[in-house]
Amino acid sequence: MVGDTPTLLILEAAFLGARRFDDFWRETGLLKALLSDRLKKLVEAGVLEKAQYHERPPRYRYRLTQKGREVYPVALALLQWEKDCGDHAAGARTIRLTHKTCGMEFRAVAACGGCQGDVDATNVDWLEGPGVGWMAPLYSRRRQLREQVGDGSLLFREAAQLMGDRWASLILRSIFTGIRSFDGIRADTAMATNILSERLHWLATRGVIRQAAVIGQPGRNEYRLTRKGVAYYPALLMLLVWGDRYYVSPEGPPLLLTHKACGAVLKPEIVCSHCRAPLDAGDVEFVLEPIPTDLAEAV
Numbered sequence: 131m132v133g134d135t136p137t138l139l140i141l142e143a144a145f146l147g148a149r150r151f152d153d154f155w156r157e158t159g160l161l162k163a164l165l166s167d168r169l170k171k172l173v174e175a176g177v178l179e180k181a182q183y184h185e186r187p188p189r190y191r192y193r194l195t196q197k198g199r200e201v202y203p204v205a206l207a208l209l210q211w212e213k214d215c216g217d218h219a220a221g222a223r224t225i226r227l228t229h230k231t232c233g234m235e236f237r238a239v240a241a242c243g244g245c246q247g248d249v250d251a252t253n254v255d256w257l258e259g260p261g262v263g264w265m266a267p268l269y270s271r272r273r274q275l276r277e278q279v280g281d282g283s284l285l286f287r288e289a290a291q292l293m294g295d296r297w298a299s300l301i302l303r304s305i306f307t308g309i310r311s312f313d314g315i316r317a318d319t320a321m322a323t324n325i326l327s328e329r330l331h332w333l334a335t336r337g338v339i340r341q342a343a344v345i346g347q348p349g350r351n352e353y354r355l356t357r358k359g360v361a362y363y364p365a366l367l368m369l370l371v372w373g374d375r376y377y378v379s380p381e382g383p384p385l386l387l388t389h390k391a392c393g394a395v396l397k398p399e400i401v402c403s404h405c406r407a408p409l410d411a412g413d414v415e416f417v418l419e420p421i422p423t424d425l426a427e428a429v
């Protein structure tokens with residue numbers, strides 16, 4: 131559900147303070163019919179709640195529920211990634227994040243809930259859990275919507291494209307677990323060869339992965355994460371964790387994550403880089419600002 135591009139844009143707008151239909155419409159740039167449909171689905175999914183605030187004509191306001199607020203770490207991780215690595219077109223906006231609790235401008239970083247140490251792609255072990263077979267139908271229900279996002283003013287432009295593409299998410303999940311060969315990724319994701327080739331190419335053109343020769347094995351290639359790809363890890367991790375909490379299979383979680391640094395089952399959190407406190411909606415002040423034109427052109 132959250133992996134759907136329009137949904138991400140709506141959540142972003144909600145975190146930034148949008149409440150009424152027109153606010154969402156202005157912030158997301160989505161077509162009204164599509165926006166109505168996704169707002170309705172978010173209400174049905176228990177992420178937003180809808181309340182009437184004006185009787186005649188009837189007008190409604192949308193608010194994040196508890197479940198909706200728990201998507202917040204995913205959104206923060208995405209924001210940070212977009213800020214660090216996004217494809218900044220001219221006229222795009224960036225965001226300055228201030229942690230109200232400590233008063234400092236901060237970076238949103240992933241940390242282990244057990245030992246408070248950093249979490250990244252190199253220090254997490256992934257094991258398939260009892261419910262792993264359940265993930266496939268969840269992914270296949272998503273529709274591909276990456277082409278629908280084109281408004282340069284959106285913060286989540288690139289992150290939303292990436293996360294909104296179910297195949298791209300599956301490929302990255304494989305690569306994050308250490309699978310690097312074409313055949314290995316194909317076996318892990320159960321994707322058709324032509325779709326896999328096309329998506330690998332797309333991820334490479336976005337600068338998220340790159341192809342590299344396997345040392346000592348002439349003629350063989352593998353896929354590696356770029357710096358930008360590595361930086362995407364916390365967002366994907368937080369999305370998986372959120373999904374596991376609300377879309378649990380009867381057999382158990384699909385993935386078991388261990389933090390190598392402390393050996394404990396990983397409960398990742400998004401924390402303030404300055405004071406290391408976990409971040410909740412309401413703790414963070416957002417200031418939107420345009421990206422300086424010279425920087426936008428240089429990137």
Ligand SMILES: [Zn+2]
Pocket residue numbers: 242243244245246247389391392393394
């Ligand atoms: Zn740990």
Ligand SMILES: [Zn+2]
Pocket residue numbers: 229231232233234236402403404405406407
């Ligand atoms: Zn802080």
